[in-house]
Amino acid sequence: MLQQENQNQLVSSLSTIHQNEEKSEHHNREHAPTAEEDILLHGAPQLKKRKSNKKKKERKNEWNPKKTPQRDIEKTNKMFEEYYFKQQKVVETEEELNEMLNACRSPLPITFRVNQSIPKQYQEKLKQKIKLFSENIKNIRIDNSATAQFLYKSSTDSEKPSEPEYASLEPVSFIADESIWQMSDAITKELLRKQPELAQFRDFLMRETEKGNLSRQEVVSMLPPLMFTNWKPSDRVLDMCAAPGSKTAQLVELLYQSGGGDSKNITGFVIANDNDVKRAYLLVHQLQRLNFLFPHVIITNHDATKFPQFHTEPKLQFDKILCDIMCSGDGTIRKSPTTWTQWKANMGHGLHKLQVDCVLRAVELLKVGGEIVYSTCALNPVEDEAVVAEVIRRTKGKLVLQDLSSRFPSLKYKPGMTTWTVASKKGVTIPTYEDALKLNLDNRIVESEFPKEDVKSMNIHYTMRILPHQNNTGGFYIAHFKKVGELDEPVVQLCSDTPNEKIKQFKGRNVQKDTIQSMDPEKLNSILDFYGFNKDAFTNEQFCLRMSENSTGTDGVRKVIKVELNLANFINFLVEYQISTESIRENDQSVEAEKITSMQPGGVLVKLKDCEESSHDDIFAIGFKGEHTLSRHVKFEHIPVLLKSIGCTLEPKKKKETKETSSCDVPPVDEDDTVDPKIKGDDE
Ligand SMILES: C[S@@+](CC[C@H](N)C(=O)[O-])C[C@H]1O[C@@H](n2cnc3c(N)ncnc32)[C@H](O)[C@@H]1O
Numbered sequence: 001m002l003q004q005e006n007q008n009q010l011v012s013s014l015s016t017i018h019q020n021e022e023k024s025e026h027h028n029r030e031h032a033p034t035a036e037e038d039i040l041l042h043g044a045p046q047l048k049k050r051k052s053n054k055k056k057k058e059r060k061n062e063w064n065p066k067k068t069p070q071r072d073i074e075k076t077n078k079m080f081e082e083y084y085f086k087q088q089k090v091v092e093t094e095e096e097l098n099e100m101l102n103a104c105r106s107p108l109p110i111t112f113r114v115n116q117s118i119p120k121q122y123q124e125k126l127k128q129k130i131k132l133f134s135e136n137i138k139n140i141r142i143d144n145s146a147t148a149q150f151l152y153k154s155s156t157d158s159e160k161p162s163e164p165e166y167a168s169l170e171p172v173s174f175i176a177d178e179s180i181w182q183m184s185d186a187i188t189k190e191l192l193r194k195q196p197e198l199a200q201f202r203d204f205l206m207r208e209t210e211k212g213n214l215s216r217q218e219v220v221s222m223l224p225p226l227m228f229t230n231w232k233p234s235d236r237v238l239d240m241c242a243a244p245g246s247k248t249a250q251l252v253e254l255l256y257q258s259g260g261g262d263s264k265n266i267t268g269f270v271i272a273n274d275n276d277v278k279r280a281y282l283l284v285h286q287l288q289r290l291n292f293l294f295p296h297v298i299i300t301n302h303d304a305t306k307f308p309q310f311h312t313e314p315k316l317q318f319d320k321i322l323c324d325i326m327c328s329g330d331g332t333i334r335k336s337p338t339t340w341t342q343w344k345a346n347m348g349h350g351l352h353k354l355q356v357d358c359v360l361r362a363v364e365l366l367k368v369g370g371e372i373v374y375s376t377c378a379l380n381p382v383e384d385e386a387v388v389a390e391v392i393r394r395t396k397g398k399l400v401l402q403d404l405s406s407r408f409p410s411l412k413y414k415p416g417m418t419t420w421t422v423a424s425k426k427g428v429t430i431p432t433y434e435d436a437l438k439l440n441l442d443n444r445i446v447e448s449e450f451p452k453e454d455v456k457s458m459n460i461h462y463t464m465r466i467l468p469h470q471n472n473t474g475g476f477y478i479a480h481f482k483k484v485g486e487l488d489e490p491v492v493q494l495c496s497d498t499p500n501e502k503i504k505q506f507k508g509r510n511v512q513k514d515t516i517q518s519m520d521p522e523k524l525n526s527i528l529d530f531y532g533f534n535k536d537a538f539t540n541e542q543f544c545l546r547m548s549e550n551s552t553g554t555d556g557v558r559k560v561i562k563v564e565l566n567l568a569n570f571i572n573f574l575v576e577y578q579i580s581t582e583s584i585r586e587n588d589q590s591v592e593a594e595k596i597t598s599m600q601p602g603g604v605l606v607k608l609k610d611c612e613e614s615s616h617d618d619i620f621a622i623g624f625k626g627e628h629t630l631s632r633h634v635k636f637e638h639i640p641v642l643l644k645s646i647g648c649t650l651e652p653k654k655k656k657e658t659k660e661t662s663s664c665d666v667p668p669v670d671e672d673d674t675v676d677p678k679i680k681g682d683d684e
Pocket residue numbers: 030031221240241242243244245246247248273274275276279302303304305324325326327
């Protein structure tokens with residue numbers, strides 16, 4: 001009775017508190033864009049200004065800092081503190097809370113990794129070179145006079161260093177092979193640019209990054225791909241939310257390493273998917289740096305929760321799926337200090353369901369025995385443990401958590417929790433889902449956000465939450481699943497007849513204006529002959545041509561290709577997009593839509609480059625898969641990968657040399673560190 005009264009009281013006080021809470025907007029904050037993403041998406045703002053009157057303009061390189069020192073941001077947020085300490089108990093003591101807050105207030109150390117896509121001997125040379133820099137850097141006293149105020153700005157100024165600080169560059173301690181390196185906290189990209197003694201090192205970083213030998217990436221963000229086990233060169237890997245692609249690059253590298261560091265052994269591939277078309281562009285830019293491994297990547301543009309089942313024979317099922325999901329992203333607070341002012345306790349509502357749906361779709365696309373890694377840069381259990389628990393619940397024992405505790409023995413982390421709370425926008429705990437409904441607190445709250453008794457038997461402690469102060473990193477949450485049996489029934493409702501997914505297409509490339517035409521049998525024969533394809537494996541109905549709106553016949557196609565080939569970078573893009581019959585109908589192209597509908601799945605369209613039909617070097621391909629049309633611009637050496645991706649194992653007759661060896665352009669250890677003329681003098 002008393003308990004009931006207390007409950008009523010609580011509900012009534014909650015009600016009062018929330019009466020004035022305005023309907024909160026849908027938060028779907030991805031990782032805050034990095035300088036690199038910003039530069040790729042929008043161009044470097046300071047460079048645009050310089051362009052007209054300076055000859056030597058800054059190159060687009062991730063080591064160029066954004067000029068956005070948020071020195072006026074007050075790095076406190078009471079609700080954030082209460083939420084993670086008192087409500088979620090993510091940190092256990094006040095002392096630990098302060099440690100975490102202090103870490104969150106300080107900038108993230110610069111980290112980078114040696115790419116695994118370069119041959120081992122070059123990796124070793126590169127590491128030697130980094131070690132030499134590391135020795136020299138130790139003697140450099142950090143001149144932070146200009147930046148100290150920014151670096152150590154907090155609610156109090158107590159963290160200001162009183163002692164002189166020296167620079168450092170060390171391998172990350174919990175990764176065994178010295179492939180990941182971290183600089184001292186005080187060295188920001190801005191300082192790296194400004195302090196002359198560090199210039200040589202910065203030049204080295206820029207040069208090697210540009211060559212694809214080094215990648216700047218946050219340490220915790222490197223961990224999810226490393227959690228997959230049992231890599232095989234035949235692995236079919238899906239990166240569901242991939243942009244800007246740093247983890248995709250790691251996945252491809254891991255695939256490559258599993259083939260003994262020889263790309264000829266790779267028969268698998270990695271599909272990098274993102275539903276945001278601009279960010280899919282970022283993927284293209286980022287992944288081109290993989291050089292000879294780029295053909296093993298396929299870039300798609302789908303909503304991950306409805307990622308299509310390609311109708312291949314046998315059905316395409318993945319061995320590994322990474323769900324590095326869209327999240328509220330408070331684990332990135334060190335690199336995006338605006339989180340201090342924007343953070344609200346309700347940021348996970350609205351994302352939770354999307355996250356669950358995404359992983360459930362992954363389970364459906366995964367083969368039995370396959371693995372899923374789920375990761376977020378959110379510390380919020382509603383986006384972490386609650387998602388994991390709901391996915392395990394809905395898949396009825398077919399998905400089991402794998403213990404991550406021994407993967408990196410010296411990595412500090414908190415095991416996943418079996419209980420947590422759900423809070424309103426103002427940070428008030430909502431006891432039950434019924435209370436949320438009764439009070440109409442936020443219509444995005446769903447029942448599975450709340451912890452249930454069954455969580456205790458799910459091994460949630462196998463998952464890991466890495467807090468910023470534990471290893472001097474950003475915050476991250478990682479879970480690793482294995483599929484141990486076929487699902488009893490579909491767990492995701494997909495409607496293939498009327499795709500409710502909004503089709504996004506690359507603008508400015510005439511994509512929407514294209515129409516579809518039947519393939520001329522003679523042309524088809526000549527193409528099949530050229531590539532040595534077994535003609536019996538295809539029927540003419542499996543092929544058709546993509547035409548521009550105004551073109552008729554083959555000449556039109558040639559014209560389009562010619563125009564497209566003239567666009568810079570066009571042929572280097574390996575981009576897929578989806579056309580549905582629905583979208584074609586919407587564009588008043590019912591005849592074309594009917595043609596696609598009547599097509600058999602499994603076709604490949606190959607367009608020849610302009611009139612040089614004898615060369616067949618640059619081609620343009622579309623694979624039709626029932627309702628789904630996959631299209632990409634490919635180079636000759638991409639063809640086997642393309643065919644494999646749609647379940648076709650034919651090998652083209654003609655093979656071109658890949659540029660495997662020339663991409664490993666690592667300078668010898670004793671090479672003089674000459675300053676790259678293009679970036680010399682870019683400091684003012
Ligand atoms: C956390 S970021 C991914 C970071 C990336 N894995 C990396 O390491 O570079 C989340 C990405 O998910 C994408 N995204 C958001 N909603 C999505 C959806 N429904 N389907 C697919 N991608 C989605 C966003 O565009 C964003 O690029």
